Amino acid sequence: MKGLSTLVLAALLLSACGGEEFQDLRDFVNNAGADMRGKVEPPPDIKPYEPFAYDNSTALPDPFKPRKAEARGKGGSGQNQPDFNRPKEELEDYPLESLKMVGYLYRKGVGYAVIRSAEGKIYRVRTGNYMGLNFGQIISVSETELKIKEMVQDSAGDWTERESSLQLAE
Numbered sequence: 637m638k639g640l641s642t643l644v645l646a647a648l649l650l651s652a653c654g655g656e657e658f659q660d661l662r663d664f665v666n667n668a669g670a671d672m673r674g675k676v677e678p679p680p681d682i683k684p685y686e687p688f689a690y691d692n693s694t695a696l697p698d699p700f701k702p703r704k705a706e707a708r709g710k711g712g713s714g715q716n717q718p719d720f721n722r723p724k725e726e727l728e729d730y731p732l733e734s735l736k737m738v739g740y741l742y743r744k745g746v747g748y749a750v751i752r753s754a755e756g757k758i759y760r761v762r763t764g765n766y767m768g769l770n771f772g773q774i775i776s777v778s779e780t781e782l783k784i785k786e787m788v789q790d791s792a793g794d795w796t797e798r799e800s801s802l803q804l805a806e
Contacts, residue, residue: 717795718771718787727751727759727767732784735767737802740779747777749802772800780804 727735730753739750741760751759751767761767761782765774770786777783782802787795 716787716797717789725766727753727761727765728769728771730754730768732768732770732772732786732800732802735802736805737782738805740777740804747779749774749777749782751782751802768800770798775799 734754736752737749738752738758741748741750746762748760748762751761753759761774761777763774763777766772767774768784768786770788772784772786775783775785780803784800784802786798786800788798789795
């Protein structure tokens with residue numbers, strides 16, 4: 637009997653908690669999404685696939701057949717290529733990455749860069765000298781920098797100019 641009275645008492649207490657205290661919150665939750673309707677646009681029309689046939693009548697190359705790169709003009713004709721017949725200078729045996737500008741001299745109106753090779757040998761160069769493995773010709777010498785115009789060949793056989801520089805090492 638004691639258990640039944642406890643159960644009845646608990647039911648009465650719980651029914652007292654279910655009052656109208658939070659009714660406004662319950663109404664808000666129940667009605668919050670009432671006016672909201674999602675709008676999904678229809679998917680776009682799907683166009684049917686039309687295969688393209690590669691044949692000899694079109695000017696387009698077949699992307700699935702290997703083709704050789706063609707020379708684009710100047711490189712093939714030799715207008716832009718370096719002079720292979722001139723005598724090589726000593727610094728053309730070294731890659732530019734292995735050479736360091738370690739000083740600058742100004743003598744009789746001409747600026748010279750002092751270059752050290754990977755072996756520690758010292759060279760004096762000026763505008764017009766060649767250095768590096770890519771037919772690099774020195775185009776300017778200043779107190780802090782040496783600018784070089786190199787000639788490099790691309791995969792199609794064309795020769796193009798590339799500018800490089802050596803900064804004075806600290």
